[in-house]
Amino acid sequence: MQPANTARLTISCPDKRGIVAAVSQFLHNHGANIIDSDQHSTDPEGGQFFMRMEFHLDGLDLAREPFERAFAAVVAEPFGMDWHLWYSDRPKRMAILVSQYDHCFLDLLWRRRRGELGVEIPMIISNHEAMRRDAEGFGVPFHVIPVTRDTKPQAEAEALALLKGQVDFVVLARYMQILSGDFLREVGVPVINIHHSFLPAFIGANPYRAAFKRGVKLVGATAHYVTEELDAGPIIEQDVARVTHRETPETLMRLGRDVERQVLARAVKAHVEDRVLVHGNKTMVF
Amino acid sequence: MQPANTARLTISCPDKRGIVAAVSQFLHNHGANIIDSDQHSTDPEGGQFFMRMEFHLDGLDLAREPFERAFAAVVAEPFGMDWHLWYSDRPKRMAILVSQYDHCFLDLLWRRRRGELGVEIPMIISNHEAMRRDAEGFGVPFHVIPVTRDTKPQAEAEALALLKGQVDFVVLARYMQILSGDFLREVGVPVINIHHSFLPAFIGANPYRAAFKRGVKLVGATAHYVTEELDAGPIIEQDVARVTHRETPETLMRLGRDVERQVLARAVKAHVEDRVLVHGNKTMVF
C-alpha cells in the first residue's frame, strides 16, 4: 500500500517566520517533490512549530546521508529544529507486549498480514503462554517472560535484552503489567498503550465495573504514549460506543473490546506513518 | 405529535414471578390496549423490577380515579410497587433555569415551539437579565432572581415560591449556580442538569480548559438528575464530538455546546415521555 520511494520529515522548533519557506525551498532545490504537508503552531508569537512533510525521493540529487547532513546544516540548525527523516522503504519494527486478552493482539496481526499497517513485527513478548499458538500461526517469534512481584526487575531486564536496538516502537496490546520508569528510559523507543477507558474517566484496575456502577451511556477507549506517570501520557486517539442499562459488566467489556481494538489500530497506523508529534503531554495527529 | 388519549404507567418493585401477567391482565380486563411495553430487572432472583407500559385510554371501563384506585388495590399493593400514571392530555410543566449561555435554553424553546417536546413552560428563572428578550419573544414569563454568596438562601426561597406546585420538573439549561440540598428536597420534583463534560471526566468548573490541557480527541456532555452530591446524580444521556489538536479552549467550548444542547434535548424528551426510571444512582432509559 505504501508507495515505495517516499520520505517523511517531521520537525519541531520554536515558531518564527520563514520556516515553511526554508524547508520547502531546500526540498525543492534538491529535487524532492512534496506530496503532503501539515503544520501546526501552538502560537505564531513565541509558540512551538510542528510540521510533517512527505515527499518523493525519485528526483533527489543527493544520496540519503549527504542529503540529511545538508538539511541539518542548511535548515535544521539555523532554526533550532528537532527533526527526523523516515524512509518508506524501511518499515518500522513493532514489538507487541500482550498478556491474556487476545482482541487487540489479533487485530494488529491481521491488519499487518493484510498489509494495512506497513510494519514488521520482529517479536511478541508475553507474561503468559496463552497467545503462543496465535503468534506462531502468524509466523512471529513469541517470547514468554513471566512476571511476579519479586521477579519484575529481572523480567524487565530480559525484555530489554530482546527489545533494545531491535524495534522502533512497542505496543502494549492489553499488557497487564506496569512498566517501570527505568524500563521506559532504557528501551529508548515510543511505547503505545491502549487504556480500556475513555481517559481521564475511570482510571484504574476495573473501569468496566466502575462504568457499570456509574450507569454510563457510553464506554470508551484511549490510546496513548506511555510515560512514567500511569495513564497520563499524551493521548493519540479515543473513541466511544453507546451502551444501555441492559449491559452487565461483562457485556460492557465485550463492547469495550471492539472500541479498544479500533482505537489501538488507528493509533498504531498514525504512529507508523509518522503522523503523531508530541508536545509536552499533548499530541498533534496530522 | 403525541396521540391525545394514552397513559403511561411506570412501575418499580422487587422482582418476582407474575408481575407482567398481573399488570397486563389488569389493563386488559379494564379495556386498556397496550401499545408499548418495556421492562428491566436488575436480577431475576432478588433484584428490582422496572416497567413502563403505554396504553390507549379509549376503551377504558372506568374513570381515571377509580381506575387508579383499582390498580393500587389489585396490583400495586400486592407486589409492593412504586408506580405512577401519566396522561398524555396533561403535558408536563417544565421550568427552565438559565444563566448567561443561551444555546441549551434556545434549543429547548425552539423544540417546544415546534411541538417536539410535548411540554408546557410556565416559567423561566435566571440570575441574569441577559435572556429576557429571547424568553419573552417565545411568550414565556421570565423571572430574574440575582444570586450572590450572601443572598443565596433568600434567592433559593424566592425560586421555590415560584416553582412549588407549579411545575413537574426543572431543567438547568446551563444554570451556573449550585443548588442546595434543601432546595432540592423542597422543590419536590426532578431537576435535570446538563454537565458540560463527559462525566466522570473533568468534573468541575472549567472542563473545556481541562480538556484542552489534556489534549483529548473527544469532548462530551452528560445530562443527569441533580442530587446533593455535585455532578454525581443518575446519568440520563451522554454523547461526544470529535476534536483535534487544532482546537483552542474556545473552539472546544463551541463544539461542546453543540453536544450539550443535543444531549439535554434528548434527556428532556426521554423524561417527558416517562422513559427514564431511576434505581439508586443509575437510570433505565426505555
Next chain:
Amino acid sequence: MQPANTARLTISCPDKRGIVAAVSQFLHNHGANIIDSDQHSTDPEGGQFFMRMEFHLDGLDLAREPFERAFAAVVAEPFGMDWHLWYSDRPKRMAILVSQYDHCFLDLLWRRRRGELGVEIPMIISNHEAMRRDAEGFGVPFHVIPVTRDTKPQAEAEALALLKGQVDFVVLARYMQILSGDFLREVGVPVINIHHSFLPAFIGANPYRAAFKRGVKLVGATAHYVTEELDAGPIIEQDVARVTHRETPETLMRLGRDVERQVLARAVKAHVEDRVLVHGNKTMVF
C-alpha cells in the same frame, strides 16, 4: 455468556387487545419467569403485533414439548400467531460462505472462539481455497465449491446438499456470488449478507470506487437478510465511518472493512439472540 436455561419466544400476529395479557398469564401459570420483554405494533388499530419474550425455564411445570403444545392451543391459535420458541441450551448452527476477503470471516470466527456469539459453526463453504488455513486453524470444516457461470446451478446444488438440515442460518461473509431464488427457497433458513455500502447508496459491483468518485464524506455498510431481489432485503444493521478527500479507493475499502465487520457481527449477534423480527421488507430489532 448465555445463561444456560432460558427460552426466547417470538410472536407475530394481527394486533388486538389482550395479547400481552394472554401470553404473560400463560407463562406465569406454567412457572416461567419473564426476564425480558419487547413488543412493537405497526398500528394499534389493525396493524401487526410483534413480541419477543425471554424467560427462565427452571420453574416450568411441563416438559418442552407439552409446553409448546399447550401454548399453541391456549394462546397462539386463538390469536392467529406466527411464533417460535428457541432454547438457550441449543445454540444456533451458523454456516459461513466466504470468497477471498478475510475480514468479516475472521471476525466471526474469532468472536465465536471468545464465546461472544453463542453459535456453533458446523461448516464453512468457499468458492476459493484461500481461507482454508484460517478455517482449519479455528477447527471448522472447510468445503471448497468452485463456481463458474456454467457450473453455478451444480455448485448451488452441492452447497445445498451440505447445508440442508445442518444449519439454522447462513452468513455471507463477503461471498461474491449471487445466490439464486431457487437456492434461497431450498435452503429454508435465513441468509444474512453484509453489503459493502450504506444501502440504498451505491448498489452494485464496486461501491468504493463509486463513493470515491462521488466524493462522499462517509462510507458505510449494511447487513440485511437476502431476498431474491438483489440488495433489497430487510435491513438488520447499518453503520458508517467518516472519510476525507485524502482517501483513495483503496483506503476507502480499508476503512469500509472495519465498518463491515462490526456491522455484520452486530447483525449476527442480534439474529442469534432472536432479536430480529421481519415484517414485509423491514425488521424490528429488539
Next chain:
Amino acid sequence: MQPANTARLTISCPDKRGIVAAVSQFLHNHGANIIDSDQHSTDPEGGQFFMRMEFHLDGLDLAREPFERAFAAVVAEPFGMDWHLWYSDRPKRMAILVSQYDHCFLDLLWRRRRGELGVEIPMIISNHEAMRRDAEGFGVPFHVIPVTRDTKPQAEAEALALLKGQVDFVVLARYMQILSGDFLREVGVPVINIHHSFLPAFIGANPYRAAFKRGVKLVGATAHYVTEELDAGPIIEQDVARVTHRETPETLMRLGRDVERQVLARAVKAHVEDRVLVHGNKTMVF
C-alpha cells in the same frame, strides 16, 4: 473569534515540483507569517494541486493591491494558478433562502448572533411569510418573493436583483424550490444546499417516507454545492443519526432535522473559512 488581521490564500493548479517552495518563499519575502497550511494533490504525477494557506498580515511590506499584483506576476502566472485571497477583516456576506421549515434557518441565525460563523447576513429571501418574525427578531432584512409554476422566472429575476453583487454566497436553508441553471449562472456566487438525506440515497421529494419504507437504521443529511444537475453537486459534509423500527415518518423527520442543521452549520463554517476547494464534482475540505 476570527483574529483580525489574517488572510487566506487558496490555490488550484496543475501539480508540479516547487509550488510550495515558490508560494512560501514569496510570502516570507514579503513579511507574511504562515500560521496554517494544507495541501492536496490528486496525483503528484500530472494531477491537480490544491493549497490553502493562512497567514498574518501584520508584517506585510506591501499594501494589499500591490501584494496581490506581485503574487499574480511572480507566482500565480508561472504556475498557471487559479487563486483567491480572502481577508479576515472583510467577513463574507451570506444570503439565506428559506421556505417553511425553521430549524436550519434559526440555527444559522443563532450561530451568527453568537459570533460562531464570522459572516454578515444582508438578507433573507423566502417564498413564504412564515419566517418574517424570526428574521426580523434577529435584525435581518426579510424579503418575500412568492413562487408559483407560472411566476418562477420572474421570481428568480426578483431574487437576482436583490442578490447580485450584494452577497458572497447563498445558503438554501430548506428552500423548497429548485433553482434554474440560469439563476445559478447569473447569481455568480456559490450556493450551498442541505439535502435532507444521506446522498446518494433517497434522492427526491420525500426521503423520510422512503427511509421509513426501507426500514433503514440510520438517517442522514448532506450539504453540497448546488449545480444544475439536481442533488448531484460536490458534497461538503455529511452525517447520520441512528434510528430504530419505532420511528414513524414524523419522528424520522424530527431526528433528521437535528442532523440537517448540524451538517449545514459545519458546511457553512468550512465555506466561510475558505476550507472547501472544489475539483470537478468533489471537494477538498481542509
